[in-house]
Amino acid sequence: MPVDAAVERYREQFRREEIGGSYRGGLHLAFTSLVSLAVVAFCIASLDQVSPLEWLTLPSIFMYANLVEYLGHRYPMHHPVKGLKVLFFRHTKQHHRFFTDKEMTFADSRDFKAVLFPPEMIVFFLGGFGVPMWFILYYTVSANVAWLALAMALAYFLNYEWLHFAYHCDPRSRIGRIPGLQALRTLHLHHHDPRLMTHFNFNITYPIGDWIFRTLYDSKSQQN
Ligand SMILES: [Zn+2]
Numbered sequence: 001m002p003v004d005a006a007v008e009r010y011r012e013q014f015r016r017e018e019i020g021g022s023y024r025g026g027l028h029l030a031f032t033s034l035v036s037l038a039v040v041a042f043c044i045a046s047l048d049q050v051s052p053l054e055w056l057t058l059p060s061i062f063m064y065a066n067l068v069e070y071l072g073h074r075y076p077m078h079h080p081v082k083g084l085k086v087l088f089f090r091h092t093k094q095h096h097r098f099f100t101d102k103e104m105t106f107a108d109s110r111d112f113k114a115v116l117f118p119p120e121m122i123v124f125f126l127g128g129f130g131v132p133m134w135f136i137l138y139y140t141v142s143a144n145v146a147w148l149a150l151a152m153a154l155a156y157f158l159n160y161e162w163l164h165f166a167y168h169c170d171p172r173s174r175i176g177r178i179p180g181l182q183a184l185r186t187l188h189l190h191h192h193d194p195r196l197m198t199h200f201n202f203n204i205t206y207p208i209g210d211w212i213f214r215t216l217y218d219s220k221s222q223q224n
């Protein structure tokens with residue numbers, strides 16, 4: 001399928017300016033996956049006789065993460081906010097120019113760079129938010145709640161990365177044909193339509209925030 005000329009020009013520029021010669025997309029994906037899974041496994045191994053009330057940490061953090069994903073994407077990633085302009089630049093100015101609803105797929109594994117969070121940002125988020133959250137919960141609530149919260153946060157993050165990655169794979173590929181993926185991918189495809197991107201489908205994973213705030217755009221229920 002021929003790539004749109006404007007998108008192709010931008011892709012060439014991004015590849016030239018942003019993707020170093022030594023970049024390996026497969027290694028990037030492996031780093032994100034292994035670091036996240038290792039932290040989740042360590043957290044699970046640290047649990048000790050979790051009470052029924054403590055298990056509620058999982059759905060609570062899941063909902064919290066879904067709203068952070070929604071609000072972070074709706075506001076700082078699509079509007080320049082003081083102190084967070086890097087998010088706007090990386091998302092609106094780079095990701096949305098590299099992929100549009102007409103051109104959604106990677107050309108090859110080097111293009112993973114246009115989707116995945118950079119490894120240093122994962123380390124920054126883990127150190128800057130995950131560890132402080134763990135300390136606060138550990139000393140104010142309980143050790144189990146701290147471990148469960150950190151496990152859920154990392155599992156959610158990895159789920160976000162894997163789903164977003166899968167949406168930008170060729171829909172006919174083995175990953176693109178995973179059952180259930182198509183419906184979520186279609187929501188993200190609409191979000192990549194430049195006319196819709198600042199209005200609809202801000203959840204990358206499950207459209208709970210979009211449902212709550214009435215910003216869900218579903219082609220089956222709305223006219224184009
Ligand atoms: Zn995307």
Ligand SMILES: [Zn+2]
Pocket residue numbers: 073077078091096191197
């Ligand atoms: Zn967006």
